[in-house]
Amino acid sequence: MDNSRRNGKGEDRRSFLKRAGLGGLGLGSMIMAPYRNQIEHATSKVNRNSSPSELEITDMRIAEVDGIPFRIPIIRIDTNQGISGYGEVRDDGDPRYALMLKSRILGENPCNVEKLFKMIRQFGFHGRQGGGVAGVETALWDLAGKAYGVPVYQLLGGKYRDKVRLYADTAGADDPHVFANRMKKTRVDKGYTALKMDIGIGLVDDISGALTNTHHHAPQGERGLQSQYSGTPGEYGQIDHPFTRIQITEKGLDRIEEFVSVMRDTIGYEIPLGIDHTGHFDTDEAIKLARRLEPYTLSYMEDLVAWEWVDKWKEITTSTTTPTVTGEDIFGLEGGFKELIDKQAVNIVHPDLGSAGGILESKRIGDYAEDGGIGMMLHYAGSPIGFFGSVHAAAATQNFLWLEHHSVENEAWYSLISDDTVVFDEGYVPVPEKPGLGFELNEEAIKENLTDDSGFFEPTPEWDERRSWDRLWS
Structure with missing residues (x-):
């Protein structure tokens, strides 16, 4: 219309x-x-403070914030014409993943986004190691949009939608009724139309007879598993799924099912409901759990095993009617998504822009998935910078489903952006129409949330010089 x-x-x-x-x-x-007049007319909205063909990168600096809810290194790329672009290293990633790329892009025109991405792509990898490349790529798109006076989605070929549907991550609880009521009050009643809840074997590891083989993975002399998020080598959180040999009993399945049953009774069936953080166990247990939850018509179960186990994912997906999804830690289309899609190993792909390689690479993943008849969700748990980068990628990708908003109740997160920026409107975020990523950062809020060891975009001359021969072939 x-x-x-x-x-x-x-x-x-x-x-x-x-x-x-x-x-x-x-x-x-x-x-x-x-x-000549036609050209002037057609380019009338180009930012006259910049001459895009003469734009050059002069600096890259970092300001690291915390508590939104994670630690986030914010990237600022400066130019010779006084405009800057912003990106971020993925949540809890190391700022050095981005800083090491500075010497590769100094003096280059930031509007040549694809060229620069190909120059730095070799320094990205899966998980947080993709955060440097992705953050720089996002900042380049922000700069290009500002230079040409258009929103980033327009540089990707235009948009399929004016607003992007959000899914809200959950505020959990150990009691299923408390959990469900909290979800309804803080998510459903606020207008969210798609939800995700974190449930799994961590909810039942202190119940006798709910799991097998947990004592080996428990703190010395205690009942219950080590943390799923442990960073200590050799602990449960660092053991890949096939090698924990933990199994779920009928008693454990009954208790996990109770959480989903109460949640559905509370929020109804119209709202798509996904499951995440189920725990570390192998294929048979994933199938067992997915089948048990089939009556509740989940929209997906996420990361049941690690994404690398493509054949295991195929086995799980073909063994249940519960949809499967993975991908938040994969770097690049060719890095893992292509095989998952080619083998039809999952029902939905789930890149995180901060690991996938940035805005355009996320769109490439979505486009390839579309050709395979597979939809795309977008994971995100970082700052508003990556969030709005994801919004532009989602707007420009036809088979997009939902974007995660991980900081629903986090005031510090909202404080980082100007008050006139609309983040949420009845379950959706409007696609920004301003140049670049389409919002203004609140510098005072960034200063208030800096980590103890970070300054506010301090000079980084120690990263100006390239010290290695980067070519991958002889």
Whole structure:
């Protein structure tokens, strides 16, 4: 529907031609005008503070914030024409993943995004190691959009939607009724139309007879598993799924099912509901759990095993009607998504822009999945910078489903952006129409949330010089 119909207003040919005029040049006269005038007209919205063809990168700096809810290194890339672009290293990633790329891009034109991405792509890898490349790529798109005076989605080929649907991550509880009521009050009643809840074997590891083989993975002399998020080598959180040999009993399945049953009774069935953080166990246990939860029509179960086990994912997916999803830690289409899609190993792919390689690579993944008949969700748990980078990628990708908003109740997260930026409107985020990523950062809020060891975009001259021969072939 066009704007005139949407606004309930008619217009005749004369008023249309009058509105079509830009900078005093009407549509009819533009057609007959000299070619030079036509070019000036067509580029009338280009940022006149910049000459895109002469733009050069002069600096890269970092400001690291915490508590939103994770530690986030914010990247700022400066240019010779006074405009800057912003990106971020993925949540809890190391700022040095980005800083090491500075010497590779200094003096380059940031508008050549794909060229620069190909120059730095070799330094990205899976998980947080992709955060440097992805953050720099995001900042380059922000710069290019600002230089040309258009939102990033327009540089990706345009948009499929004016607003992007959000799914809200959960605020959990050890009691299923408390959990469900909290979800309804803080998510459903606030207008979210897609949800995810974190449940798994961690909820039942202190119940006798709910699991097998847990004592080997428990703290010395205690019942219950070590943390799923442990960073200590050799502990449960660092043991890949096939090698824990933990199994779920019928008693354990009954208790996990109770959480989902109560949740569905509380929020109903219209809202898509996903499951995450189920724990570390192998294929048979994943199938057992997925089948048990089939009556509750889950929209997906996420990361049941690590993404690398493509054949195991295929086995799980073909053994249950519960949809499967993975991908938040994969770097690049060719790095893992392509095989998952080619083998139809999952029902939905789930890249995180901060690991996948950035905005355009996330779109590439979605486009390839679309050709395979597979939808795409977007994972995100970082700052508003990566969030809005994800919004542009989602707007420009046809088979997009939902984008995660991990910081629903985190005031520090919202404080990082200007008050006029709309993040949430009845379950959706409007796609920004301002140049670049489309919002302004609140510098005072960044300063208030800096980590103890980070300054506010301090100079980084120690990263100016390239010290290695980067070519991968002889």
